[in-house]
Amino acid sequence: ETGVTQTPRHLVMGMTNKKSLKCEQHLGHNAMYWYKQSAKKPLELMFVYSLEERVENNSVPSRFSPECPNSSHLFLHLHTLQPEDSALYLCASSQEGFPGEKLFFGSGTQLSVL
């Protein structure tokens, strides 16, 4: 398998549930990202990890908790979400995490919070 793989593709959860999104990259990159895309809004950066250390946290609520156990895997743990958190969550990777590097995106997880 090549590229950036995200699972699940679709997720429906209640506001009291706990779930996790998974991302895996097979490109040998050192940086991984979580982006959020809400309807009719631009992609928003949530978190950046470079060499497994978090280097960016864009004022994201604590109900979103990222985890990067190694440079190939990235998780987004979700708990007590709100309906307004319903969105497409995209994972991406890049070679070194330098600004301006091109990003390689996964296909995303479409999340619906009921």
Add this chain to the structure above:
Amino acid sequence: DQQVKQNSPSLSVQEGRISILNCDYTNSMFDYFLWYKKYPAEGPTFLISISSIKDKNEDGRFTVFLNKSAKHLSLHIVPSQPGDSAVYFCAAGAQGANNLFFGTGTRLTVIP
């Protein structure tokens, strides 16, 4: 407030003609710009980029133009092909900052 704007949500072009997608930005600190293309049910894929030291970058059928004084960039696709039908996102960032600011996208439809 959005720092990168794509004011045309959609564009239709005849096959073989030129497609011009526009993007405006507000932050004069931005010094690199990228275009991504997205097909349905797939993630965005990188298309072409340009740094602020240039005003044009070309890659095959795709050319990006940057007008720093107007804070405007455009993507030209010529000739347009039906396979180019997708949503195109403009993005901008500044050296030393990890955040990349995206526009809301323009849906291009190339009519055979």
